[in-house]
Amino acid sequence: MTCDRIVILTGAGLSAESGVPTFRDAGGIWAKYDYRDVATPQGFARNPAQVHEFYNMRRNAHASVRPNAAHEALARLEQSYPGEVWVVTQNVDALHEGAGSRNLIHMHGELFRALCGACEKSRPWHEDIGIETPCPACGKKGAMRPDVVWFGEMPYHMERIRELLERADLFISIGTSGNVYPAAGFVAEARANGAHTVELNLEPSEGRSLFAEAIHGKATAVVPAYVDHLLVGK
Numbered sequence: 001m002t003c004d005r006i007v008i009l010t011g012a013g014l015s016a017e018s019g020v021p022t023f024r025d026a027g028g029i030w031a032k033y034d035y036r037d038v039a040t041p042q043g044f045a046r047n048p049a050q051v052h053e054f055y056n057m058r059r060n061a062h063a064s065v066r067p068n069a070a071h072e073a074l075a076r077l078e079q080s081y082p083g084e085v086w087v088v089t090q091n092v093d094a095l096h097e098g099a100g101s102r103n104l105i106h107m108h109g110e111l112f113r114a115l116c117g118a119c120e121k122s123r124p125w126h127e128d129i130g131i132e133t134p135c136p137a138c139g140k141k142g143a144m145r146p147d148v149v150w151f152g153e154m155p156y157h158m159e160r161i162r163e164l165l166e167r168a169d170l171f172i173s174i175g176t177s178g179n180v181y182p183a184a185g186f187v188a189e190a191r192a193n194g195a196h197t198v199e200l201n202l203e204p205s206e207g208r209s210l211f212a213e214a215i216h217g218k219a220t221a222v223v224p225a226y227v228d229h230l231l232v233g234k
């Protein structure tokens with residue numbers, strides 16, 4: 001198999017072994033919180049303090065997590081592969097860039113950025129956000145929010161992602177349950193454009209039947225092994 005352009009979609013399972021909880025596994029984030037309260041524009045309008053508390057808690061918890069062997073393997077692939085490698089992540093953590101990935105798209109935003117709903121400026125952000133936090137750019141209070149994509153909002157960089165999917169000859173999906181669109185539809189798009197498609201996940205995802213190939217196991221085991229296989233094949 002000759003692959004000049006690889007697109008890799010990642011989800012919460014990739015960061016699980018760094019100590020970041022997934023969403024839909026037993027004991028995951030959506031078992032403890034109702035997404036309608038903390039991850040929708042309507043929830044934010046109803047109770048902004050509750051939404052800030054949820055993301056402040058996650059931001060603080062993420063401050064001490066480190067990339068694992070799977071993030072490191074993907075960064076190694078980008079650096080060593082003779083073709084083009086892009087990671088499109090649904091994760092809001094900073095573990096891909098922490099491991100050294102540079103061709104990276106955060107389609108669901110970033111926990112360590114804040115967005116002003118008034119002037120729409122996004123900026124790096126490591127502190128707590130509260131309902132009185134002023135925007136450093138326009139000075140307005142009460143409009144700051146985490147720069148993450150909520151349910152009902154359009155994910156970021158979709159045009160660029162579609163271009164990458166059109167040109168990809170290998171599409172790899174890692175650590176995602178395949179429940180959330182548009183990301184869950186990328187495999188079908190890549191396949192329709194002629195890409196070979198591979199799932200690397202702890203267990204068969206919702207979309208397993210859409211992939212030409214699947215390898216199931218923990219990300220820190222299967223991802224470095226698959227990266228080695230790609231690098232040896234070149």
Ligand code: OAD
Pocket residue numbers: 010011012013014016017022023024025028039090091108149150151174175176177178179180200201202203205217218219220
């Ligand atoms: P999910 O929690 O839905 O799925 C995580 C997947 O990772 C599951 O299929 C697990 O089996 C798998 N998994 C768990 N541990 C793993 C490990 N150690 N190695 C490999 N795989 C493992 O998370 P996502 O699919 O990322 O969006 O969720 C997608 C989106 O839904 C998130 O970006 C978030 C969420 O609601 C928003 O908040 C908008």
